[in-house]
Amino acid sequence: MTTTAELLHESAQEATITRLLRHDAERFPDHPALTSGGTTLTWSRLRAEVATLTRGLAALGIRRGDRVLIAMSKRPEHWITDLAAVHLGALPCSTYDTLSTEQIGHIARHSNASTLVLEGAEQLARWRPVLDDLPNLRTVVVLDPDALPPGDPRFVGYAELRGEPATPDAAFEALTDAVGPTWPLTLVYTSGTTGDPKGVVLSHRNAVYESLAQEHLVPGPEHPRTVAYLPMAHIAERVLGVYLPICNAGHVTTCPDPKQLLPTLLAVRPHGIFGVPRVWEKLVTGLRAELAALPPEHAAPVEAARRAAFEAHRLRAEGAEVPAELAERVRHLDDAVLRPIRAAIGLDECVRAYSGAAPIPVPVLEFLAGLGLPVLEVWGLSETTGAATVSTPDRFATGAVGAAMPGVEVDVAEDGELLVRGPVVCEGYLRADGGIDPVTDGEGWLRTGDVGAIDERGLVTITDRKKELIITDGGKNIAPTKVEALLRAHPLVGQAVVIGDRRPYLTALLVLDEDAAPAWAAAHGITTGLPELAEHAEVLAALDHAVAEANAPLSRAEQVKAHRVLPGPWTAESGELTPKLSLRRKAVAELHAATIDSMYT
Structure with a gap:
């Protein structure tokens, strides 16, 4: 067969x-x-x-x-x-x-x-x-x-x-x-978080296989509508905005200004969308505010529908069957209550909602699942033509990034590093003389630089980037992204960076969200700018509480012992982020050295 x-x-x-x-x-x-x-x-x-x-x-x-x-x-x-x-x-x-x-x-x-x-x-x-x-x-x-x-x-x-x-x-x-299918198709430079960007060479076969596999795993309607809002240099946009639409004859609508994403979603009503965690976090912040303002007679049916949708989502995440009675109730409540809420953000016809590039806070995933919009995590690199693992509606788990795509192998090395082999692995890295250096070993395995695990269902979880693991001076190995995702769950926080490598304990820099923080402040009767908010007693108290909540599920070594609030925003231009909006940890440590040192003296 x-x-x-x-x-x-x-x-x-x-x-x-x-x-x-x-x-x-x-x-x-x-x-x-x-x-x-x-x-x-x-x-x-x-x-x-x-x-x-x-x-x-x-x-x-x-x-x-x-x-x-x-x-x-x-x-x-x-x-x-x-x-x-x-x-x-x-x-x-x-x-x-x-x-x-x-x-x-x-x-x-x-x-x-x-x-x-x-x-x-x-x-x-x-x-x-x-x-x-x-x-x-x-x-x-x-x-x-x-x-x-x-x-x-x-x-x-x-x-x-x-x-x-x-x-x-x-x-x-x-x-x-x-x-030919093995001819180079595009050159994608990595974000250079740990050094100079590398030029990843992808072939036609890489892009076509990636696109067909995604279409097979989560089928959409014929000629699906999508929105291109990420930079064209980003591997996700190259696949989702260029190659996948060519493979499925889809319809792409551009959104040159990411700040216009919501109006564009409302106009297009896409069948699929990929968002980095910040996109989903911002959508959730806005939806929470809207739902909190509902009068009691409207809030009650919404809450009942959310509970039913989340229960069905929880069962599917555990690999369990959803009882027929619950499934029917969810369908009824979705049509009557939840679909109109999704329509308010243009995602009522979305059948493929993905998140990737960084860990997304679990509360964000759970909130969206309760609205009938399960956001499924994927994982991959530019070197794997985007996604190497994909979560699907019938095979996923909260906090996992899905299973290896058909024809793609994922394994764990002795030191915990994830390895990938298969038709999505790139041709290699471009040399300045035009040659291509291979990225795989003699057996075809690509070392991804990510540390993770694979469970009995074949689902992959990512612990952290191998080079970003924190080793405290007490010898504890700690994954900062896990702690940072918990800290970012609060709407005031736009960026969170955990520090502690070769130090006695963990600390954090919390950067105010340039959109959500002023809205939160206005709702609390505070009218001032970001610099003043970073020093406002009520804001500091709220973030003290947020850090305490983030620490609650963590081991003692993982807990943040001190933090500082910065007004931000952090951008690629200010130096703390890459063009892909990933953290430049070394740059953060240099740019904010005095603030960091103050938490250890």
């Missing part, structure tokens, strides 16, 4: 993104593919635009193996440029718009890119300081004609490069067919 993994492998064996794009354009020519700023491209129009720009990029001399850097916001030209480069066998790489000049220089030099595509004056101002240090850079394409520097032959306008609209011709079809 053929296994699911074998079927997926067979489907991904010869498929490429170029051929799948052609399939969508031929079979669903008039279906929407990409909506941005009120303009929608159908699948046939999107492919025609890709064919047009491919002609222009070829005229620049871009060939197989060339690297093309893209610094644009989420707009159709970003997708078109990326896919046009792919048709030529070039390696496109989207960059974060929060990179410092030093980081831009590292990526530009390491990638050895021949072509850079910029959106406008803002991107040009950030990249201009490094351009003269890139001897292999031949062309800089600029989308905004008003931002083109005069008299510099390296620069060309996007419109000029694009030229007159073209339809896919024989030459373009030949390029489509020439691309």
Whole structure:
């Protein structure tokens, strides 16, 4: 009997993104593919635009193996440029718009890119300081004609490069067919939390297998709607916003400003969404406030529905069967009470809600499950094309990140580090000379750097990053992310960092949430800014209580003995976060050394 993994492998064996794009354009020519700023491209129009720009990029001399850097916001030209480069066998790489000049220089030099595509004056101002240090850079394409520097032959306008609209011709079809499944598809730079970013090279087969496996594990409707709001340089957005929609002929709507996510969700009503924990935490903070304001006659039925939904969720999380009577009651209450609440945030039609990239507080998961929106955790890396393990509605556990996808193996090394092997593991790391260094050992295993365990149901739990484990001066090994997730459960807290490596006890820095903290303050009759809130007696008392609650389920060695409140916000620009919004622990320790030292003196 053929296994699911074998079927997926067979489907991904010869498929490429170029051929799948052609399939969508031929079979669903008039279906929407990409909506941005009120303009929608159908699948046939999107492919025609890709064919047009491919002609222009070829005229620049871009060939197989060339690297093309893209610094644009989420707009159709970003997708078109990326896919046009792919048709030529070039390696496109989207960059974060929060990179410092030093980081831009590292990526530009390491990638050895021949072509850079910029959106406008803002991107040009950030990249201009490094351009003269890139001897292999031949062309800089600029989308905004008003931002083109005069008299510099390296620069060309996007419109000029694009030229007159073209339809896919024989030459373009030949390029489509020439691309092989093992050819490099994209270059994704890691966030560099422990050093310089590494350039992860992913193949067509990596992306297609990942996409098909996700579609198989949690099927959605035909032509599913999704919202692209994460940076295009993020592996999750590359899969969910580019490759998966090409594999399932989905409809992507862009949300260039993450602050407009809620209005976009309300307009699109997506069938699936991936959120880092902060996204879900912010949604829950808003929903809690709305539900707390309900009059008693409306609050009571909501609470009854939430209890029933959560009980069914709890049973499924334990691998137990949900009694038919409870299942029927949940269905009735969901239609009458909970679905309208989900509709208020645009997620009433969502069938795939995922969280990843960091631990999500359990209270957040439980609150959403009680609203009939079970958010399922996934785990993976850029090196595993995104998710290597996936939680599904019939196989999950609170606090676990799911089981290995079909055809993917996950094992635990002797030191607790998780290992991954399978078709989603990347081709390797790009070298500056264009070569690729393998990331696996002789048996094909990738060392992920994450420490975890696998239970009897095959579900994986993540303890922490191997390099982030705290070892106190008493020799206790402590996972900081577990403690930090408990601290972030309070709506006042936007970021929490636990300190204690080679120190006698744990301490924490608590950073106020720039959105939730002012709302919490207003509800408590406090009208002041973040700097004053960080010193306000009532805020400090609330956070003292929050730390005590977080400490309650922890062992003595894991408990936070002292903490300090900072106004924030922390951003990639301020230095404490990576472009992916992960913590830069070394930078935090350096930037806030005096505050940290004050908790040990």
